[in-house]
């Protein structure tokens with residue numbers, strides 16, 4: 129099946145999950161995760177009308193997106209992979225939304241860089257709900273303080289919270305936790321759910337789902 133058909137199927141599933149949850153289809157954005165895929169593949173999705181994309185590496189995105197952004201209007205590019213502080217400048221230059229703000233040092237670097245570049249990108253704060261060592265994200269116990277720091281001291285434009293539940297766990301409790309945390313801080317958006325669990329995430333209030341495989345097919349091992 130082609131990418132246009134995949135997109136339309138994923139959007140139908142999003143709409144159905146939203147309606148089943150008593151929500152509107154338009155309340156859930158689809159972030160098409162194009163990491164590892166070539167610019168030509170991404171073009172197919174752009175031609176089909178998709179405009180919100182997720183990439184997980186700054187350098188890889190720098191190789192693909194400046195040209196794509198020139199050719200297609202209204203692209204919104206999300207960084208969904210962990211960000212090193214020394215890449216903050218590049219990330220602020222290229223991306224429109226950063227979903228992986230997860231520690232004070234990075235939050236400060238981004239705030240400084242945005243000020244320098246005269247930009248105010250929307251950000252999500254990533255929470256490591258499964259407390260996994262290998263995964264990015266602020267630990268739940270530090271989340272309240274981190275949210276306050278980002279909002280009150282650094283004046284970041286926080287859209288909401290993001291999480292990636294542990295691969296082998298039932299994701300519902302993680303989604304529920306993220307929703308409660310966002311409510312407590314009055315944050316409007318929740319980025320959660322991937323190809324395997326976006327319907328569940330929508331049931332738990334996701335406003336944005338990050339879907340790669342179901343849109344672009346299985347990722348090639350190498351570019």
Ligand SMILES: *Cc1c(COP(=O)(O)O)cnc(C)c1O
Nearest residue numbers: 161184208322323338339340341
């Ligand atoms: C790769 C990735 C996705 C997409 O995963 P699929 O299972 O291919 O839909 C979503 N979120 C993040 C953070 C990712 O790195």
